[in-house]
Amino acid sequence: MNVWTGERKIKYESELDPTFGKRIAELYGGENLHQCIQCGTCSSTCPLTIYMDFTPRRLVAMTREGFRDEVLQSKTIWLCASCYSCTVDCPKKIKITELMYAFKQMAIDEGVYPKRFATPVMAHEFFKIVRRWGRSNEGILITLMFLKTNPFKLLKQALLGWNLLRRGRMGLKIESIKRRNELKPILDAVEKA
Amino acid sequence: MDYLYYPGCSLKSTGRPYDESIRAVFQALGLNLTEVEDWNCCGATAYMAVNELKAYALASRNLALSERQGTANDPKARPEVVVPCAACYLVLCKAQRYLAESNGNAQKIRDALKVGGLKYKGKVKIRHPLDIFVNAVGLDTIKARVTKPLQGLRVASYYGCQIIRPYATFDDQTNPQSMDRLVEALGGEPVDWPLKTRCCGGSLTGTIEEVGLRLSYILLREAKKRGADVVITACPLCQFNLECYQDRMSQRFEEPVELPVAFFTQLMGMAFGLPENELGLQRLFVPLRPAVAAQEGGQHVHA
Numbered sequence: 001m002n003v004w005t006g007e008r009k010i011k012y013e014s015e016l017d018p019t020f021g022k023r024i025a026e027l028y029g030g031e032n033l034h035q036c037i038q039c040g041t042c043s044s045t046c047p048l049t050i051y052m053d054f055t056p057r058r059l060v061a062m063t064r065e066g067f068r069d070e071v072l073q074s075k076t077i078w079l080c081a082s083c084y085s086c087t088v089d090c091p092k093k094i095k096i097t098e099l100m101y102a103f104k105q106m107a108i109d110e111g112v113y114p115k116r117f118a119t120p121v122m123a124h125e126f127f128k129i130v131r132r133w134g135r136s137n138e139g140i141l142i143t144l145m146f147l148k149t150n151p152f153k154l155l156k157q158a159l160l161g162w163n164l165l166r167r168g169r170m171g172l173k174i175e176s177i178k179r180r181n182e183l184k185p186i187l188d189a190v191e192k193a
Numbered sequence: 194m195d196y197l198y199y200p201g202c203s204l205k206s207t208g209r210p211y212d213e214s215i216r217a218v219f220q221a222l223g224l225n226l227t228e229v230e231d232w233n234c235c236g237a238t239a240y241m242a243v244n245e246l247k248a249y250a251l252a253s254r255n256l257a258l259s260e261r262q263g264t265a266n267d268p269k270a271r272p273e274v275v276v277p278c279a280a281c282y283l284v285l286c287k288a289q290r291y292l293a294e295s296n297g298n299a300q301k302i303r304d305a306l307k308v309g310g311l312k313y314k315g316k317v318k319i320r321h322p323l324d325i326f327v328n329a330v331g332l333d334t335i336k337a338r339v340t341k342p343l344q345g346l347r348v349a350s351y352y353g354c355q356i357i358r359p360y361a362t363f364d365d366q367t368n369p370q371s372m373d374r375l376v377e378a379l380g381g382e383p384v385d386w387p388l389k390t391r392c393c394g395g396s397l398t399g400t401i402e403e404v405g406l407r408l409s410y411i412l413l414r415e416a417k418k419r420g421a422d423v424v425i426t427a428c429p430l431c432q433f434n435l436e437c438y439q440d441r442m443s444q445r446f447e448e449p450v451e452l453p454v455a456f457f458t459q460l461m462g463m464a465f466g467l468p469e470n471e472l473g474l475q476r477l478f479v480p481l482r483p484a485v486a487a488q489e490g491g492q493h494v495h496a
Contacts, residue, residue, distance in 0.1 A: 028245075028291070028298065047392045051404050079404070082238050083392035084358035088366050097359070104242040118400035126239035130251070134233040136202040142399060160437060167476040169207045177233045182309045183254060189305035190250045 016066035024063055029098025036060050042086035042096050052076040056086055056096055063099070072112050077103040078119040118149045131187060134177030139170050194329070196320075197259050197274040198226040201281040201429075202234055207437075208278065208429025210473025214458035215277055215322055217471040221462070222330055222338060226275065229259050235281040236288070238396065246298060252288035253302050257311040264316065273318045275325065277458075279355035279428035285319045286360050321356050322458065323427050324363040327371040332378040340466035342380025345488035348460070349384040349421035350376060351412065353431040354392050366390070372427065372457055379464040384421045388412050393434045402441075409434045410442045413450050422484045425457040432456055436478050453481045 025033040043055035053075045054062065062071050071077075077100050086096040104123070107113045113120040122145045129144075130136055139161065146154040164170035177183060196219070204212040219226050232255050234240070236248035263272020276282040292299050293315055306312055326335060350372035357369050364371045367390065373383035393412060398405030413435060416424050426432040436454040443450045455477060462472040463485055474481055 028296070047408060048397075048404070051401075079397070079401070081354075081392050081395035081397050081408075083354040083395070085354070085392070087359045088361075095359075101241050101245065105245060108243055119397070120242075122396065122400050123239040123242040126237070127243040127247075130234040130240060131247075135205075136234050136237070138203070138206050145400070163437070163478065164207060167478075169209050169476055171206060175202065175205055178231050182231075182311075183233055183251075186250050186254060186305045186309040186311075187247050189308040190246045190301060193246070193301035193304060 011067070017068040018066045020066045020068040020071075021064040024099065024102060027098075027102050029095040030102065032092055032094045033060065033064065033099070035092040036064070036094055037092060039091065041089050041091060042094075045085040045089045047083065047085070048079045048081060052079050059103075060094065060096070060099070069112070071103060072107045072110065073114070074103075075114060075117070076100075077107065078113065078117055116149050118145060121145055121148050131184075132180075133174060134180055134183050135175040137175055139172070140174070195225045195227065196325070197263050197272055197317075198228045199232055199235075199255060199259065199274050199276045199281060199285070200228065201232075201276070201278040203278050203280075203429035203433075207433045208456075210459060210476045211277055211429055211432070211456040213471060213473040214456055214462050215275075217467050218458050218461045218465065219275075219322075221465050221467060222326075222334070224325075224330070227262070229255060229274065230262055232258060235278075235284045237280050237284060241284070246301065248284070249288050249291055249298075250302050250305050252284050253292060253306055253313055254309065254311060255285065256288060256292075256317050257306055257313040259317045260313055261311070271316055271318060273320050275322055276319055277322050277427070277429075279321075279353055280430065282319065282321050283355040283360070286362070289315070289317070289319060290360075321363070321427070323356065323371055323375070326461070327375060328363060332374060335375065335461075336378045339379055339464045341464055343376070343460065343464050343485065343488065344380050346381040346485060347384050347420050347422045348376045348381045349386045349416040349419065349424045350389060350457070351386075351393075351416075351424050351426045351431060351435070352390050353426065353428045354390065354395075356427055357390060372425065375457065375461070376425075379461060381460070381464075384416065384419050386416055386419055386421065388415050393431045395430060395434075398434045398438060403445075405434065406438060406442055406445060409438060410446055410450060413439070413442070413452055413454075414448070417450075417452055421452065422488070423453045423455060423460070423481065425455055425460050427457055439479065451479060453477070453479045453484050455481045 024030045040057045043057040080100040125144045236251035241248040259274045264270045352369045376383045394405030394408035459472045
């Protein structure tokens, strides 16, 4: 039996963030947000829609209306594989893929991404590795990601790792740039700017 | 012709056969490749998700290094940099456009480069090897170089997402043709395959496996159904997803999925008669040689 708990499924307008849509529209790639005609082309062209909690079309509508928390906590933004189908097909030229990037950055900044969900964890580990070495190291990245999300899956990956290793498609040595002392100030300067 | 070369991180590990076959094929065509000195990560999809400005800064350092190296002997030169990885290609093109626009953030990136003793004036041209083969070298020249035509070999060309979307600098966004025409020039038979630009799952195969696997499986099943002997790709991640997870796909979808998935440059090298170890063929999980050998010297026998 369902028990009524007093929870509402619909928000009052006063609970929304009315500036959210405006702030997103001001970002690079957000310029056409308010042109959306809700045609749903993005949702139908996206190969991942069926796995999402909100379709891309709905996410755009929610953004404009100020459903900030729901948008930033959605799984949708972490399922986007950046294939750019929506961006290319959108009749109003809304750069939906860029919007997804903006949401991901905000969700990471605010720490509201789904915990132990592998995509944001990988993005974060990737960021740290590149910041340190200047290059990505796929083996280390995958290992760290599984350790922080689901260590049991690491065992399953061992065979794949071995198959790559013996074919020379994964190295044990860390790839690094030579002038790390040139890259670091560049990244630091962007941070301060 | 001299080109600068930006291999990117993947071509130093999982995409190593792509790196090897590109170098071999460029050499066979008399084109000179010089690696961009001390290049760093392009700023890729994952970096973009955490911090956009830093991702652009990473990409911009590569552009600045390329410009400095390519104009060292001739300040008026317009260096061309070859970028084979689809993700790197997209990110570098994106950064190029971003810097060309006069927005405040572009200035922040220029200032940051200055801190590292670098500057970028926008002289570099970013090109994908497929673009170079089809539009700079030309299919006639390639045809003339073929010594072992891929007679009867049915090839499904997989373009993936990021070399044609969102910028489409050298081919159509929904129905690209350049790789199919290249296959014809090599003597092979292009397979009509409408999924050629549908996403393989990208990094989802590593993060949310059940979702990524399904996306890759859809592509392979359709390619098989349409009679492909081999799928060729122009992206290290697409190749990795489509090839290295075939055992897991077979298990999960209870259907044997086995199809050679090679880099398009490996197939070019085979048609040019280059030694197999120079093309990294020994590094493939599903060997390519039997599929090619079955067609040599005769027409494909339809089962």
